[in-house]
Amino acid sequence: MATLSSRSSSTKGGLAWPLVVTIASGIVAAAAIVALLGDPVVAAGFIGSAILIAGGLAGWARLSRDQAAPETEIDWSLAHVLASASNEALAVTDRAGRLVCANERFETLFGGFPTPPSLPVADKDNAVLAKAGRAAWRDGEASAAIAKGDHSPLDVTLQRAGDDMLVWRFSGGEIIDIPSRVEAMVGGDSGARLGAAGIMVALISRQGRVRAANAVFRERAMGSRDSAAEGRDFARLLITDNHGLIRFEREGLAGNPLRILQVPFLDDDDGPMLLALLDEEHDNSPAPSMNAGAHIRTLVSLLPVGMALVDRDGRFVHMNDAFIKATDISPDNPPLYPGDLVVREDKGPLADIIRRFANGAAHAGDMTVRLKEQPDEPVAITVAGARGMGEAAVLLSLKDNSEETRLKRQVAQATKMQAVGQLAGGVAHDFNNILTAIIGHCDLMLMRHSPGDSDYDDIQQIRANSNRAASLTRQLLAFSRQQTLRPQVLQLPDVISEVSNLLKRLLGETVDLVVQHGRGLSPVRADPGQLEQVVVNLAVNARDAMLAKNPHGGGTVTIETMAVTASEIRKLNDDVLPIGDYTALRVSDTGTGIPQESLSKIFEPFYTTKDVGKGTGLGLSTVYGIIKQSGGYIFAESPPGEGAQFTIFLPVHAAQAPGRAALPQKPKKEDLWGSGTILLVEDEDMVRAIAERALTRQGYTVMTAENGEAALEMVADKPEIDLLISDVVMPVMDGPTMARAIRKAYPDLKVLFMSGYAEEQLRKSIDIDNVAFLPKPFSVQQLAEATRDVMTDE
Known part of the structure; x- marks a missing residue:
């Protein structure tokens, strides 16, 4: 100190x-x-x-x-x-x-x-x-x-x-240095135990110099156990005779021939090498005794790498603890052959490569196998011939690449989800254009029919079904994280309170609903409507799981809210969840739970564990998309013998700086009539026709163009224009590019963009000041209100 x-x-x-x-x-x-x-x-x-x-x-x-x-x-x-x-x-x-x-x-x-x-x-x-x-x-x-x-x-x-x-x-603050640890083992007690077994060990640097050696090696190579071998050129300590036999230079040609074994403990080819030196048996000597095999087993047992010895008949001779742990071998029922560890498809190839090296094949070979206990995670195994090692003929080295495999699987899953999300977003965009036309025509027809007309109910039914289809496209956009959110600062207990009555009706009389709120809950920022949809989806899934367990009903759905501090997140040691303060929401049930093989797939679109015809597979993918787009995280757990648990972590919203009061909301005007000239640009003929008729009915003068280039030609003569309404994504020239060009001639021109994609997804392309946004599908009423708001906004 x-x-x-x-x-x-x-x-x-x-x-x-x-x-x-x-x-x-x-x-x-x-x-x-x-x-x-x-x-x-x-x-x-x-x-x-x-x-x-x-x-x-x-x-x-x-x-x-x-x-x-x-x-x-x-x-x-x-x-x-x-x-x-x-x-x-x-x-x-x-x-x-x-x-x-x-x-x-x-x-x-x-x-x-x-x-x-x-x-x-x-x-x-x-x-x-x-x-x-x-x-x-x-x-x-x-x-x-x-x-x-x-x-x-x-x-x-x-x-x-x-x-x-x-x-x-x-x-x-410590980084594990495996070479340094091995160096300490070689020069310490582990090296001394190997020396007692007659095994000389030396750690050689990439430059070929000795980094560490046990006492037996120093005595044989240097003449004294106390001699310093560190820094010496390893090759200069050895000589080779005419027969290719290797001896220590100090002992000369009269010394015992040596067998040098390289022990793999690093994947880095440029890293240090661990060498074990054994006295070679003379040609006229009897076969290697069991003592030599015992020496080798002692060496293998000390290594931190998963290794096993196999005899010429393909049977296991010895396995170290690292190999047993990596292959999840049961001590009560050890395997007899390496093929017993792998799936059926890999038994033949593994037996063939072991047989080839047992018969004298040189060098080493690598192959990837799937263990029977872990069939979804391939592992790499190295097979090498082991000559002069007693009864052992083949050395197996197992590389634990479970972490690498897990990361590859996560990347593949993320790539797949992204591709499906882009597809879902594109499909939803096209459907939104179609639904806009259907809903718009229904609105125009309802203006000519009053309740009681023969066609009024039919038109209302068409409009209702169109709205149901629109909710389906919103689910697709929610999954692909491309929906338009209207986030607000809110408290989770308020959201649960708003949806509790609906949940009681949905769950039925036989399912109990328990709501528990924690103390000290901080506000979060999310879309309350979308958050309610998340709670409803999770609760309905829980109800269905319990009904599958007990068709006559019964069970409990528990909704909990709790405050989670940064220190508690740190203790979780989760790679996905950043350290910070969260307000958590947990929905659990007393059903049958989720099978372990399904946990990694439940958030995929169209994946469902329900019977055919009882689930679309979009519920949990929608929940996942809403939570991720809100900046939160969701985790699914299913402890053995218990029901499923879904835990949502939403970041705590920082309070608004003092002195910055929210702007007061302008009161809505009931009168939707207006005047002025509107330039309407839309590449979909159906949507353009509906929007033109709706705006004309409200008293506006409407000029239409089917794309951005046609719109630029119309404004070349500098007509009087009060508002530009345009689609965002159009062929040849998109809406923002066209709007920037028109703004050069009309700097104060007001702009209203409309799109089937979400506003959040288009923010990078909509880099224009003073613009409004209207998501598709929209009704005639919504279009009129959005136009009125933009035209009257000063």
Whole structure:
């Protein structure tokens, strides 16, 4: 523990009070470190000792008032011993923000003794540390998460010790260095155990120099167990005779021939090599004894890579723990052949390659197999011939690429979802154009028919079915995250309250609805209508799952809301969910749950676990799209023996800055009649005809164009135009490009865009100021209202 600063003082007589405080403070600081290391009993003992010592010294000070005392500094030796026992970096600062002391781990981690929170990390992380420091002084403890310059994560815990000290504890920040660990194993006890078995081991760098070697290797190659082999050229330690036999140069041609085995422990071809050297058997010697096989098994068991030995008949001889763990082998029923581990299709190819190498094939071969216990995750296996290794003839090395496979599967899933989303968005756009024409014609016909006419009910039925079709296209757009949302700042309990009555009717009398709200819920920003659709979809799915379990009814649907803090998210250690504050919504049921093989597919479109004809497969994909477009995250779980649980995390909405009040909403005008000239540009003839008739009926003069180029030709003569209404996506020239060109001649021209795509999806192309947006499909009434609002907007 390095002491960076201390306080000292003296008085004119006796042992000064500052000395009493100083010694007691040192013991209290040591006790604080002991408490952080996890032994509060020892910490209490230290504090009690401080009280007794301080009392005794106080009495002594009064009896020795006239005696002079030298200046005294804090004795940090006890704290030093305690802090050195910790693998974490520890530092202590005082009220003035000065670094009082720190241990060696702190110096190693940060390259010296910088004073927290000013550490060699990113500025934003220093700001995080400063905020945590203020919280610790105020609350007694705090925590934070930062990253070093090499992006390795650090967890920081702060705790106040007394009234004037703050203890900083840093954990993490270490990158696993496998070569260094192997180097320590070779030169340490593991290398000594191999040497006792007669195996010489050396770790060779990519330049061919010895990085580490066990004592047996040093004795044979250098002549002494204490000789330094590090840095020596490995090739110069060996010689080769006319028969190609390898010996140590120091032993000469009379020495025992050597067999050199390369042990794979890294995938990096440029990384260091681990070599095992064995004494070669003479030609006139008997066959290798079982002791040689025992030596090899000892070596294989120590390696962190999954390896197994197979004899010439294709049977397992030995498997290390890493191989057993990677293949999920049951200790009670170990396999006899490697083919017993893989699926039926891979049994033949694996047996063929093992037979080829057992018969003397050179080098090594790789193949990908699917394990019987994990058929969906292919693994790479390396097969190499093992000569001179006793009864073993083939060496199997298994590469654990489950993480790589998982990432590939996620990328493939994301790519597939994106492609299907684009297809769904395009289909919805085309349907919206058609539905706009159908709904518009129905509206125009209803203007000529009143209730009671023979055709009135039929027209209303057509319009109702068109609206149902429009809701289907909204589901497609929600799945593809291309719908138009109208987000608001809201509280989740309010949304649940609005939809509770509807849920009770949908669930029926035999299904109980339980609603539980947590404390301290923060507001979120989302579209309330879409959020209600999410809750309804999840609740109806839960009802159907319970009815499938019990057709006569019964069960409980539970809706919970809860506040989730950033520290709780950090404990989850989820790669998908960013650290932050969330308001969570959970919908659970008491049904049969979701099969594990279906969990990864339930958010795909048109995937359903219901019987044929009882589900479209769009419900959960719509939920997924709405939540993702709202900036949230949704997770599905199905614990064994329990029902399904869907948990939604919505980011907490930051409060609006003070002084910026929301703009008051302008009152709607009941009168939709207007005047002025409108330039209508739409490439779909049906939509253009409906919009023209609807606007003409409202009193506007309408000029129409079928595309952007035709519109530019019409404005070349500079006619009087009060409003431009245009589709966004059109062939040859899109709406925003045309609008920018027209704005050059009419700088103050008002623009109303309409599209079957969502406004959020088109924002990058609609980079024009002072424009309005009308999503398709729309009714004649909605078109008239949107036109009126734009025309009267000053």
